[in-house]
Amino acid sequence: MLNTFADISVIVLPVFGMVLVGYISARIGLVSERATDGLAEFVFSLSVPVLIFKTLTESKLPEAQPWGYWIAYFAGAFFVFAIAMVAAERLFGRGRQEAVIHGFAAGQANTVFVGVPLILKAYGEAGAVPLFLLIAIHLPVMLVAATVLLEGSHGFSRATMMRLGKALAFNPILLGIYAGALAKVVGIQAVGVPKQMIDLLSAAATPCALISLGLSLKRYGMAGGDLLPSALISFLKLIVHPAAVFALTMVFSMPPVWAGVAVLFAAMPSGVNGYLLAQRYGVGVAASTSAVSLSTGLAVVTVAFWLYILGVG
Template sequence: MSDLLAIVLPTFGLIGLGYGAAQLRLMGERAGDGLSDYVFLLAIPALIFRTLSTGGAVEQNPWGYWVAYFAGVAVVWTLGALCARRLFGRDRREAAIHGFASGQSNTVLVGVPLILQAYGATGATPLFLLLAIHLPIMMTVVTLQIETAGSERRGLAVAGRLARTILTHPIVVALAAGLAAQTAGYQPSGALKAIVDQLAATASPCALVAMGLALKRYGMRGDVKPVLVISGLKLVVHPLIVWLLAVHALPVPPVWAGVAVLFAAMPSGVNAYLVAARYKVGEKTSSAAVAVSTALSVVTVSFWLWVLGVV
């Protein structure tokens, strides 16, 4: 129990601290936006670059790892979209948002800090390798689904805008730079190393506080039934499928399997709301799903940590 608390309390305690600061109006939306921008643009990229550039070359890259995780994504995304269409009468565009929210994990603000807390340096390589393709794949699929569901089809324009978004994303740039430095055998030193180290050290606490501030903005009120369906798919069904495949069916090393399960067990990512807001569809449901799944993940993540034997 003490090991479980040592992992869960620092993570969700900092989220609660951010939420409490927002509730008491000690920090407003502008502070939350600024902190989130800092995390995405500087702190997390610095952490990724430092981890990859100072680590050794990847000796194993098991195919079962990718199959287990993205098979889980495919199942919950499909179920989320089908429930939106068949049970709640939503159109194809909003169904895409429901599916995306069911499969999109909150990787940067919650996943990176918690998984590194649970597995330390041994979990960094599988975590960042999955992070490298998680964003491009998920964003590509949801964008194509929404765009092709509309009356206008602007294939080349959509593809160009999507490519620019992905290729210029700070996380993708940091992953590419870190892998390039690793391949070249380059490690930052001197003043550059000090800057990278200091930025990286702030990544986890700032990300978690930023998540707490975001929860106050999004709120937990929305379409109750769709939000509960999305939260159940994200927090229970997704990690369950990955656990069955990675731990019991496919040849995946234990740490890699654990990282995949915890990655899947993360609550719905903020990107679900950001995409919904951009296309003006499903905003209320996606924002509530982010908040509710994050609140419920205190219990569900603790359960998966226990199942995995991390605690």
């Protein structure tokens, strides 16, 4: 038992330790707000897309669509999405649009800044393909669902759908996926100097993503004191979502690594996209902001728990 916990700590503590380094650096003023924005943009717009491109071009992709994998993950995601919406309306007396924000915060994970570093550390190259295949459709599916629900009460406009389509078409993460898939199909693989440049950029993704998350936590904090809704969102995100996915991975046949990646992906803390969507619509900002910080802090313990359940160490 002690060896198991020691093995798990080797996975979890360095990852969240780097987040803590980023947070302390921002807290003591070692890194400025301007640098925080720049590092986050570098990670999201360049380093992680290059890492995804590299992984997809160098890995063997599945010959058939892993439908059980998709169903297991997204059934769990929309299950907690629905619970959070109902709780927001009936327990906390929030309006329909704010309820959607709560649901989105509970159902979408911090895939880039925590998911990529932690899952790759847990499963190595074997987990890269299922991880990036899930990233490829995670944001589009969740964002489209949330936008449809948010806009539904007022009627859909052409401008809204155009804005959503443009956001998805030019999302840097998705561009990395498109480019990697195209290069794989055509048979293009980087060699020589281009490969060395790709390797350097992709290697920067993990440490920079973790430091960037730590820097951002100082900014978001526990804004607004909307603690009860954010606590429920965090519980749904860190416990209920991965538990539902774990149960479904035993129903649908898939390789153990794929099942483990789906569960860990679901166990990631609430992502900053919930806060960004709340800002855009002007509702649920306090709850979604607090959920990012609270779920990230609690994830140190809950991720270790799920690694233990999955037998990863």
